[in-house]
Amino acid sequence: MSPLVIVNLVAFIGIIMFLARFRRPKYSLSRQVLLGLIAGIAFGFAMQFIYSGSPDVMSGTLEWTNVVGTTYINLLKMIVMPLVLVMMIAAVVRMREVAALGKIGGMVVAILIGTTMIAALVGILMASLFGLTAEGLTEGARELARADVLYSRQEAMSDQGLADMLIRFIPSNIFLDLTGARPTSVIAVVIFGILFGIAALMVSREDPEKAESIYSFVDTVQAIIMKLVHIVMALTPFGILALMTKVVAGSNAQDIMNLISFVIASYIAIAIMFVVHGLLLRLNGVDVLSYYKTVWPVLTFAFGSRSSAATIPLNVETQVEELGVPQPIANLSATFGATIGQNGCAGIYPAMLATMVAPTMGIDPMNPSFIAGLIAIVAIGSFGIAGVGGGATFAALVVLPAMGFPVTIVALLISIEPLIDMARTALNVNGSMTAGVLTGKFLKNLPYDAPESSGEPQTAAAD
Numbered sequence: 001m002s003p004l005v006i007v008n009l010v011a012f013i014g015i016i017m018f019l020a021r022f023r024r025p026k027y028s029l030s031r032q033v034l035l036g037l038i039a040g041i042a043f044g045f046a047m048q049f050i051y052s053g054s055p056d057v058m059s060g061t062l063e064w065t066n067v068v069g070t071t072y073i074n075l076l077k078m079i080v081m082p083l084v085l086v087m088m089i090a091a092v093v094r095m096r097e098v099a100a101l102g103k104i105g106g107m108v109v110a111i112l113i114g115t116t117m118i119a120a121l122v123g124i125l126m127a128s129l130f131g132l133t134a135e136g137l138t139e140g141a142r143e144l145a146r147a148d149v150l151y152s153r154q155e156a157m158s159d160q161g162l163a164d165m166l167i168r169f170i171p172s173n174i175f176l177d178l179t180g181a182r183p184t185s186v187i188a189v190v191i192f193g194i195l196f197g198i199a200a201l202m203v204s205r206e207d208p209e210k211a212e213s214i215y216s217f218v219d220t221v222q223a224i225i226m227k228l229v230h231i232v233m234a235l236t237p238f239g240i241l242a243l244m245t246k247v248v249a250g251s252n253a254q255d256i257m258n259l260i261s262f263v264i265a266s267y268i269a270i271a272i273m274f275v276v277h278g279l280l281l282r283l284n285g286v287d288v289l290s291y292y293k294t295v296w297p298v299l300t301f302a303f304g305s306r307s308s309a310a311t312i313p314l315n316v317e318t319q320v321e322e323l324g325v326p327q328p329i330a331n332l333s334a335t336f337g338a339t340i341g342q343n344g345c346a347g348i349y350p351a352m353l354a355t356m357v358a359p360t361m362g363i364d365p366m367n368p369s370f371i372a373g374l375i376a377i378v379a380i381g382s383f384g385i386a387g388v389g390g391g392a393t394f395a396a397l398v399v400l401p402a403m404g405f406p407v408t409i410v411a412l413l414i415s416i417e418p419l420i421d422m423a424r425t426a427l428n429v430n431g432s433m434t435a436g437v438l439t440g441k442f443l444k445n446l447p448y449d450a451p452e453s454s455g456e457p458q459t460a461a462a463d
Helices: 003-020 029-050 055-094 098-129 141-157 162-169 185-206 208-233 236-250 253-258 260-283 288-305 312-321 327-337 343-361 368-381 391-402 408-412 414-442
Strands: none
Touching (some): 003 029, 003 055, 055 327, 098 368, 185 327, 236 288, 260 288, 288 312, 288 414, 312 414, 343 414
16 A cells, blocks of 8 residues: 555544544534535545545555445445335334325326426427537547447347336345345335235234234334334444545546537436426425425435435434424335436436437437337336436436437446536435325325324424
């Protein structure tokens, strides 16, 4: 290890010790996360400025700072599947009527898919407004090598239609899906949890003597899981520090400059969708400013981690404790939102790519039939997109072949994926929370046995 790497690591440890001083009750998690975000960006830019000509020092430093970020992400991954399983079982057991569960799930999915269709339209319009096209993008050796890999993935998916996609949702081995081995593992665990909860609910009705034991067991397991979640969440500022350091220091400025128009158009489209979410909330009586102030820590974490699935614990906690969303609704919206109807990764991104490729195929991207067909394919393809970094690439590999388009452009844009993917992930997570809040407003009179289930989302700030 070179002396310069040691100096950098000492500075990094010093920043961690500085952040640790703010772990006091008077400093909310949102403030701690914000400090971690700012510190990570500043440290990353300092690394870029000082060691731009010393890649060995840069990589050596990031190798060790990544230990903190990767450990944090691994801890989150560790609790995601158990949390999803327990949340789904608890959501069903708390319901007095199975029909109510169907209404909640249907409403959540409808909102997620509806906003994804709007996101696709926004992506089409922004790509057209900026005049973005796949023509003129240089295919160097690096991009062509990536394209070869993507083509092989496309061939592996070419025979998987809508029927195959639906089949992949059903778990054949729940223990395999609990490892997250498949892109649809989260949905599979959700389905198993719902079925397990329905079975527990039926047993409690058939044998009232067992009902109390079932409810007590579910509440106890959920309390233990949530305590584990709080332990991991306490490490968020340090995880964000390491993750942002990696993103900023590891970005290739030349790649970003070559496709700056695409970056700008993507961020504007994402910002527009945040406004759309705000309008939907405002039309249903929610104080938008207070809402965004409340969910800021969740969006910040999603931005840094690039993982909708890893954000599920903080997502649910914020919905229930800060926004007043009933627990069953928060459970469903957070877990469904991690794999269904992702506004950024499954909506904006594939729609923009298809719009860029269309002119090279002799198609007018503003033709109404093209727009309608693309939005429909995006809506269908948004089911089961993995809620982790790279999920947008998977979505593009579903949508582009369905439109009859090549996937080469996906390889061309991989260089700048991390920069855009951070904001897309934040939008995905905000879409799931918006679905939870709106569902709580629409279905406020459904019967559930959760003490916090007022059905009225609160707008108190997180601070």
